[in-house]
């Protein structure tokens with residue numbers, strides 16, 4: 371058995387025993403109250419899930435196993451001559467719970483290289499789709515085509531013992547993560563580069579090799595991919611992609627089915643698709659104003675126009691965060707170091723100054739600050755990756771790290787099928803009149 375699997379087994383056995391004790395002693399302790407409004411507003415603020423890999427604080431932003439993004443950029447191992455973290459290290463941290471050594475990270479890289487073979491039928495399945503199919507649709511279809519490789523599905527059909535579920539899920543998670551860059555790069559080259567595909571380079575790290583297969587050999591772009599793949603990986607458990615993956619997994623659907631579900635959620639414009647919407651919105655603004663760098667005053671007027679049209683300002687606002695997203699700041703720092711004079715990057719920074727006061731003035735938006743999606747596109751465009759419809763696929767490859775690490779934990783801890791109670795408005799009305807005391811069974 372591999373060392374990562376051994377370490378995960380040891381860690382998850384300890385946590386499993388702790389949870390058992392915790393529930394035995396405190397299982398009936400109340401952890402909050404639910405207001406009627408919350409069940410009509412996306413369950414906002416209701417604590418209803420346990421996710422071990424990361425925790426989101428409204429003010430401080432995301433922490434992965436307790437480490438903030440600035441801390442991770444400092445502490446996680448890097449590529450030779452690189453200064454951004456290797457996403458392999460973040461995956462190890464989320465899965466095992468400890469910071470990895472350089473050796474641990476090299477081990478993850480080599481395991482993923484070994485497992486990265488994509489069977490031909492997956493490429494044939496992608497090829498069956500019209501080339502103008504949205505890249506996220508192609509990505510989800512490819513994940514579904516890969517499902518023939520699921521160890522969990524095969525072993526479950528043969529009668530897998532409950533105590534061994536996690537092991538097959540672990541194997542599927544590692545295989546899937548190893549294969550995603552190849553599949554994602556294939557979709558990119560197919561749709562935008564006349565189907566001229568690039569073979570993997572077995573000497574590169576996971577994100578560096580992804581950049582290479584996309585066709586970008588610039589070392590700074592490889593660094594951007596390492597940073598991008600790290601900061602998009604996880605955002606605790608309640609966001610749509612994480613929650614969908616977890617929910618589908620609770621039915622014991624295999625990791626391929628679960629990830630496809632999560633990716634379908636990521637493809638929504640209020641979630642992961644916002645990164646393409648941001649660049650589209652900026653390009654439209656530049657076209658309309660006939661200038662490459664709109665002034666802050668021009669941006670302010672354009673934002674007001676967007677709002678008057680009943681549209682959202684993409685890249686701004688968040689369901690939980692109440693401050694500038696540290697993932698935005700990490701990208702801004704990258705931009706200050708590598709692309710300070712780029713007009714599009716400068717526009718993103720001008721938008722950062724112009725948008726919050728306008729959103730604040732509306733009085734209804736809980737968070738007027740930028741989220742991760744407000745910045746990412748401008749950096750990608752700088753290096754030549756201008757095909758913004760593809761951006762959510764990049765997000766998806768990264769998000770797989772977090773949601774699949776969590777899925778391993780879900781099965782190792784033996785979480786049951788998820789089934790919250792729902793009610794009808796008719797029942798709510800009866801209950802409010804005192805005609806019905808119980809919320810159904």
Ligand SMILES: CC(C)(COP(=O)(O)OP(=O)(O)OC[C@H]1O[C@@H](n2cnc3c(N)ncnc32)[C@H](O)[C@@H]1OP(=O)(O)O)[C@@H](O)C(=O)NCCC(=O)NCCS
Nearest residue numbers: 640641644682683684685686687688689734735736737741
């Ligand atoms: C992320 C988002 C979906 C969170 O939604 P939420 O938790 O319901 O946000 P709020 O509670 O602040 O919403 C209150 C109101 O402000 C509006 N609002 C929130 N963010 C807005 C934005 N960026 N532009 C315009 N209006 C916005 C909401 O649509 C809602 O309006 P309504 O009451 O008329 O329906 C929302 O901020 C949004 O749509 N942002 C733009 C898309 C985006 O960047 N998504 C990526 C998220 S990581």
